[in-house]
Amino acid sequence: MLEILAERFNYIPIIILMMIGLYVVIATGNLVKRLVGLSIFQTSVFLLYITIGKVFGGAPPILEDYKADDGYGHGGEGEAYGAAEAGHAAEAAAGHGADQAAPAADAAHQAAEVLYSNPLPHVLILTAIVVGVATLAVGLALVVRIREAYGTIEDDALNTADYSLESGSAE
Amino acid sequence: MQFLADFLPAGVAMHAPALIVVIPLITAALAALMPNGRVAWIVALITAAAVALLSLNLLGQVMDEGVISYHMGGWAPPLGIEYRVDMLNVALLLLVGFVGLLCVFYALPSVADEIAENKQALFYSAFLVCFAGLLGVTITGDAFNVFVFLEISSISTYVLIAMGAGKDRRALTASYNYLILGTIGATFFVIGVGFLYMATGTLNMADMAAILEANGHNRVSQAAFAFIVVGLGLKAAMFPLHVWLPNAYAFAPNFVTAFLASTATKVAFYALIRFLFSVFHPDVSFVEMSFVWLFAVVGTIAMVVASLQAVFQTDARRLLAYSSVAQVGYMMLGLGMGTASGLSAGLLHLMNHALMKGALFMALGAFALNFGVRRIKDLAGMGKTMPASAMAFTIAGLSLVGVPLTVGFTSKWYLVTAALERGWWWAVAALMLSSLLALAYVARLLSAIWMDSPPTHHGELTQRRLAPWMVLVPMSILALANIYFFFHADPLVWLARSAAEAVMGGS
Numbered sequence: 001m002l003e004i005l006a007e008r009f010n011y012i013p014i015i016i017l018m019m020i021g022l023y024v025v026i027a028t029g030n031l032v033k034r035l036v037g038l039s040i041f042q043t044s045v046f047l048l049y050i051t052i053g054k055v056f057g058g059a060p061p062i063l064e065d066y067k068a069d070d071g072y073g074h075g076g077e078g079e080a081y082g083a084a085e086a087g088h089a090a091e092a093a094a095g096h097g098a099d100q101a102a103p104a105a106d107a108a109h110q111a112a113e114v115l116y117s118n119p120l121p122h123v124l125i126l127t128a129i130v131v132g133v134a135t136l137a138v139g140l141a142l143v144v145r146i147r148e149a150y151g152t153i154e155d156d157a158l159n160t161a162d163y164s165l166e167s168g169s170a171e
Numbered sequence: 172m173q174f175l176a177d178f179l180p181a182g183v184a185m186h187a188p189a190l191i192v193v194i195p196l197i198t199a200a201l202a203a204l205m206p207n208g209r210v211a212w213i214v215a216l217i218t219a220a221a222v223a224l225l226s227l228n229l230l231g232q233v234m235d236e237g238v239i240s241y242h243m244g245g246w247a248p249p250l251g252i253e254y255r256v257d258m259l260n261v262a263l264l265l266l267v268g269f270v271g272l273l274c275v276f277y278a279l280p281s282v283a284d285e286i287a288e289n290k291q292a293l294f295y296s297a298f299l300v301c302f303a304g305l306l307g308v309t310i311t312g313d314a315f316n317v318f319v320f321l322e323i324s325s326i327s328t329y330v331l332i333a334m335g336a337g338k339d340r341r342a343l344t345a346s347y348n349y350l351i352l353g354t355i356g357a358t359f360f361v362i363g364v365g366f367l368y369m370a371t372g373t374l375n376m377a378d379m380a381a382i383l384e385a386n387g388h389n390r391v392s393q394a395a396f397a398f399i400v401v402g403l404g405l406k407a408a409m410f411p412l413h414v415w416l417p418n419a420y421a422f423a424p425n426f427v428t429a430f431l432a433s434t435a436t437k438v439a440f441y442a443l444i445r446f447l448f449s450v451f452h453p454d455v456s457f458v459e460m461s462f463v464w465l466f467a468v469v470g471t472i473a474m475v476v477a478s479l480q481a482v483f484q485t486d487a488r489r490l491l492a493y494s495s496v497a498q499v500g501y502m503m504l505g506l507g508m509g510t511a512s513g514l515s516a517g518l519l520h521l522m523n524h525a526l527m528k529g530a531l532f533m534a535l536g537a538f539a540l541n542f543g544v545r546r547i548k549d550l551a552g553m554g555k556t557m558p559a560s561a562m563a564f565t566i567a568g569l570s571l572v573g574v575p576l577t578v579g580f581t582s583k584w585y586l587v588t589a590a591l592e593r594g595w596w597w598a599v600a601a602l603m604l605s606s607l608l609a610l611a612y613v614a615r616l617l618s619a620i621w622m623d624s625p626p627t628h629h630g631e632l633t634q635r636r637l638a639p640w641m642v643l644v645p646m647s648i649l650a651l652a653n654i655y656f657f658f659h660a661d662p663l664v665w666l667a668r669s670a671a672e673a674v675m676g677g678s
Contacts, residue, residue: 025351034351042358045365052369121368124315128361131322135354138329142347145333149340162341 010051017044029155031146035139042132046125053121061119175231184228188241188254191225191264192307192320194218199299208291212279215295219272222306226268230261238673240312248312249378255312258673259518262666263309263441266522267434270529271302273645274430280639281426281536286334294334298430301327305438314364314450315374317442318357321406325353328435332423345418352415356405363398366391367450380450393457399446400461406439409503410473413496420492421545425536428488432495432532433525440502440521444514448674453509467507471601473500478608482615487535487547490612491528494571497605498524504602505586508593515664515671516585522663523578523656527570530649534564537638537646547615552625552633560638561620563650568613570653573606578656578663585664 005012017040024037147153150161176184183190198218205211232239233256241254256264278298286294304324308317329350335342368374370391371382383392401412408416416436420428451458474497481493498520505517537560538544538553554561570577583602590598625633637643656663 022355025355031347038351038354041355045358045362048362049365052365120374121365124374127315127319131319131326131357134326135322135350138326139347139350139354142329142333142343142350145336146343146347149336149343158344162344 010054011048014044014047014051017041017047031143031153031155032140035136035143038139039132039136042128042135046128046132049121049125049128053118055115055117058115058117061116175227176235177231179224179228184232186241187225187228187232188239188256188310189243191222191229191268192254192303192310194221194225195299195303195306199296199303202299203293203296205292205295208282208286208288208295209279211292211295212275212282215275215278215299216272218299219268219275219302222302223265223268223272226261226264229256229264232256233258233261249373249375252316253312253375253377254310255377256310257670258666259441259444259670260309262518262522262670263438264306265666266437266525267302267305267309270433270525270649271430273529273648274426274433274533277429277533277536277642277645278426280641281540282424284540285338285424285426287337290334294331297327297330297334298427300324301331301435305434308438308442312376313374314367314376314379315361317445318361318364321360321439321442322357324435324438325357325406328427328431329353331427331431332419335423335427338424339422341418342422345415345422349415349419352405352412356402356412358402359398359405360402363395363402366395366398370395376445376450380452383450384452388455388457392451396451396457396461400443400465403439403443403446407436407443408439408496408499410469410477410496410500413473413477413499416496417489417492420495420532421486421489425532425539429529429532429536432491433529436495436499437521437525440499444506444518444674447506448514453675459509462507462509465507466503467595467598470500470503470505470507471598473497473503474601474605475608478605478612481612482608484612485546485548487545487550487616488532490547490616491531491535494609494612495524495528497609498528498571500605501583501586501602504598505589508589508595510589510593511668511671511675512585512592513589514675515667516582516589518670519585519663519667520582522667523570523582523653526578526649526652526656527567530563530567530646530653531571533642533646533649534560534567537642540642541636541638542633547619549626550616550619551623552620554621556625556633556635557638558635559643560646563643563646564620565617566650566653568617572609572613576657577653578660579653581657581660581664 021037021039021041021044025034025041028034028037143153146158150158152158152161179187195218198214202211202214205214229239237257239254239256240248241256242248243252243254246252275298278295282291282294301324304320304322304327307320308324311317311320329346332349333343333346335345364374367379370389371379371386373379373382405412420432423431447453447458447461453459453462477493477497477500481490481497484490484493501520502517502524505513505515505520508514508516535545538550538557541557542549544550553564566577570579573579573583583606587599587602590596590602627633638646
C-alpha cells in the first residue's frame with residue numbers, strides 16, 4: 001500500500017488540494033470564500049494535467065537542434081542527457097502505461113533519441129487557466145453586484161433577504 | 172437533398188463547419204462595438220440567420236457525403252483539432268441554429284423592456300458568445316475543445332442570467348449559484364478528459380474510441396467515465412444535479428430563458444450522448460450498467476419527482492423550469508434503454524421539447540412584456556386580455572402534457588413504444604404518471620389564463636393588449652410547429668432515428 005502511494009506521490013498533493021477546494025465551496029457561506037475554494041479546486045486540476053505530462057528523465061520539450069543553432073550552448077549537454085536516458089524511456093514507458101508511452105515513443109524516434117516531456121498537457125492547461133480566470137472574474141463581478149443589491153455576501157443573510165422580499169411583496 | 176448541399180458557394184460550403192462557429196465569435200466582438208442595442212440586434216439577427224443557413228447546408232452535405240471531417244487549420248487528426256459532423260451533430264446544429272434565429276427575432280422588444288439602454292449592445296454580444304459556444308460544443312470532435320466551448324457558453328450564460336437583475340435582484344444569486352455549480356461541473360468534466368488522455372494519449376474523440384476499444388478499459392477510463400457523466404450531468408440539469416436550473420430560468424431575462432431552455436441543456440445532453448456512445452461504447456459492461464441503473468432509474472425518478480415539484484410552484488417560470496428537469500428525465504430514460512429506438516425517442520423528445528419550451532417561455536415573456544406578471548395567479552384572464560399569446564401558450568402547454576395532435580404526443584408515443592420493446596412496464600407506468608402530473612401543472616396555468624377573469628383596475632376590466640408582432644411571429648411559429656410536426660412527424664423522426672443510428676453504428 002505504502003509502495004503504491006510512494007510511486008504516485010505526485011498525485012497526493014493534487015488530491016488533497018482538490019478535496020480542500022471542493023470542501024471550501026460546499027462548507028462556507030461567504031460568497032468570496034466560495035470562489036477561493038473554487039479556484040483551489042480548479043488549480044488542483046491544472047496540477048493534475050501538468051503532472052501527467054511529465055516523462056521520467058524527459059528534457060524540456062524544446063527541439064535540441066534549435067538550441068544548438070541559436071547558440072545557447074546547451075546542445076551537447078542535452079544530447080548526452082538524452083542518450084543516457086534513452087534506456088530509461090522504455091522503462092518509464094512500460095511502467096507507466098499507455099499514457100506516457102505513446103508520446104514518449106514518438107518523441108524518442110523523431111528527435112534523435114532525445115527524450116522530451118509531453119508538452120501538450122501544459123498547452124491545454126494554459127487554456128484552462130484562461131477559462132479559470134474568466135470564471136473568477138465573472139464570479140467576483142457578481143459578488144460585487146450582490147453586495148450592492150443586498151448589502152451582504154453571506155449566504156444565510158441572502159436567503160433571509162429574499163425570503164422576506166417574497167413574503168413582503170405579496171400584496 | 173442536393174440543393175441543400177449546393178446553395179452556398181463551394182468555398183463557403185467547404186469551410187462551413189469552421190464558419191458556423193467563427194462567424195458568431197467575430198460578430199460578438201462587432202456587436203459589442205455597436206453604438207446602441209438596435210444595431211447590435213441587427214448584427215445578432217444576421218449572425219443567427221447565417222448560422223441557420225450554414226446548418227442547413229451542413230445537413231445537405233452530411234446527407235450527400237456522410238460524415239464530414241473538417242481539419243482545423245489543415246492539421247490532420249488525431250494531432251490537429253477535428254470538427255466532425257454526422258447526423259447527430261447536424262440535428263443539434265439545426266435545432267440551435269433555427270431556435271436561435273427565432274429567439275433573436277423575439278429578442279428586440281423583450282430586451283428593450285428588460286435591459287438598460289446602455290447595456291443592450293453588450294448583452295447581444297454576450298448572447299453571440301454563448302451561441303458560438305453552444306455551436307462549438309456541438310460540432311467539435313476534440314474532447315478538450317468540448318470543455319473550452321462548454322465554458323465559453325457557460326461563462327456568457329452566467330452574464331446573461333445576471334442581466335435579469337434589472338427586474339429582480341434574485342437573478343444575481345441565481346447566476347452566482349449557477350456559476351459555482353457550472354464551474355464544478357466543467358472541472359469534473361475536464362478531470363474526466365484528463366483521465367481519458369492518460370488512458371489513451373489522444374484528445375480526438377474518434378481516436379480515443381479506437382484506442383479504448385483496442386486496449387480495453389481499466390480503472391482510469393472508468394474514473395474518466397464517472398467524472399464526465401457527473402460533469403456533463405450538471406450542465407444538462409440531470410435530476411439530482413439540477414438545483415441551479417429553476418432559479419436561473421425564473422429570474423433570467425425572458426429572452427434568455429427561452430433561448431437557454433430550448434438549447435443550452437440540450438447541447439450538454441448531446442455532449443453526454445456523444446461521450447457515452449461515441450467515445451465509450453454502449454457494449455462495454457460498465458457503460459451498459461450505467462444505462463440501466465443510472466440513467467433509466469434516475470430519469471424515471473426525475474420524471475415523477477420534478478413534475479411533482481412543478482405542481483406546487485407559485486412562479487410560472489419556475490414551474491416550467493421544474494418541468495424542464497422532468498423532461499430531461501424523459502430523455503435520460505430514452506438514453507438509458509440503450510437501444511437505437513430508445514435513443515432516437517429520447518432525441519425526438521429533445522427536439523420536440525425545444526419547440527414546446529421555446530413557445531411556452533416566449534408566451535410567458537409576452538405576458539411579462541405587456542403586464543409585468545410572472546406569478547401564476549397574476550396570469551388570470553390572459554385569455555381575454557392577450558388571446559393570441561394565450562393561444563400559443565395553450566398549444567405548447569398541451570404539447571408538454573402530450574395531448575394527441577401535438578408533438579408531445581409523438582415523442583411520448585415513441586418513448587412508450589421503445590420502453591415496451593425493452594419490456595420496461597415500470598417505465599411506461601412512470602411515463603403515464605408523469606404525464607398526469609404534467610396535466611396537473613399545465614392545467615393550473617391554463618385555468619388561470621382562461622377561466623379566471625382579468626383583474627380590475629380602478630373598477631374597469633383590464634384592456635386587451637396585443638403583443639408586438641416581433642414577439643407574436645416567432646412564438647406562433649414555434650407553437651404551430653408543435654402541431655405541424657404531429658401531422659408531418661417524418662422529418663423529425665427521420666432526423667432523430669438517423670442521429671441515433673449514427674452513434675449506435677447503424678444497429
